[in-house]
Amino acid sequence: MSFTYNRLDVDQCIFLFVDHQSGLIQLVNDYQQHEFQKNVMALAKVAQYYKSPAVLTTSFDTGPNGPIVKEITDLLPNAPLIRRPGQINAMDNDDFVNEIKKTGRKQIVISGVLTEICVAFPALSLIEQGYEVFVVTDASGTFAEHTREAAHKRMAAAGCQLLNWAAVAGEIHRDWRRDIQGFGAIWRDHIPGYWCLMQSYDAAQNAK
Template sequence: MTSEPRRDPLTDPLLTPENSALVVIDFQPTQVAAVHSMDAALMTKNVVTLARIATTFGLPIVLSTVNVAKGQPPTVAELKAVLAESAEIDRTQINAWEDIEFRAAVEATGRRQLVISALWTEACLAYPTLDALREGYEVFPVVDAIGGTSEEAHRAGLRRVEAAGAQPVSWVSVATELQRDWARRDTAVPIREIVVVDRLMKE
């Protein structure tokens, strides 16, 4: 039971707390209500868990909303409670990558691996993913923490970004890839609590 020496966390080809950032786009009540590709309550629980994982590992987080300034409700309360330290970048663009402040926030993280959760899959997930890929980022859509307006739209959106080079992941795989070794005690206990105790053993 001897672990290899830890790889350089900046050049590791897998996700590490030092090379990745979490991007969360448009988890607002109106968008959640229009999701029909999976159970909306479960999807919301999954993105909240993803946010807990990201904060546990200290990932930079970019949180964006659309049209709050025009009267749309902000990020759903249970997610915002976890991301209380993350300012919401409000936009009018459907494609967040075309918003100057959003792009600047992503670039400011200094990370090239983007774990992304956005509503809806076929639009606000697909468009910034495609643009980020074109600019040399690696993008990891979290398939069980996103949703489309129909099952067909969700699948088509995922196929489109995967064909362009996106790497679909799940919230569990994000947690275990960032943790990688249970001997890393500083995060092993809280991650086991979040993933195993709070979720997998209760479902």
């Protein structure tokens, strides 16, 4: 079977943050809350670091789903926020679709809450429309691990690629030498133990 490795490209990708809302996030049980928060913030920092286009969206945020968490809008203040009045699949909202199309980009990095609904539905729609879809598994959350695994299998079978936020960052970055301090700072702040590695590196550099 032939295979073409199409890497994430900083000039071709767009980040979609779907329904990271204060009400919905309380339903996330496949990750501990503090772990999930760090993962979502790390992904938002990756989008910010690469100055990549991003689109934020919420579902019925005047109801129990609640508003988008402010940490994302703080990190990505220029990203359009599409407040869907009721559509469950974000791709059923014309404003959301148009924001994606305006970028002209075909690689979609998507995360959201809940994984099997708010991520899977638009991811499958995007695959159907010819996009490359990269699902960020650890910045997407849901009720339980078994529902997450079912969603992952469904998306993977359709052609979605599953990876975590660190893999997204690394695949785009390509080479540590491009920017050790800036790239490393994201890892330092969001990967347990990596702060010690960065301290060791800094100490070695200062000792030269």
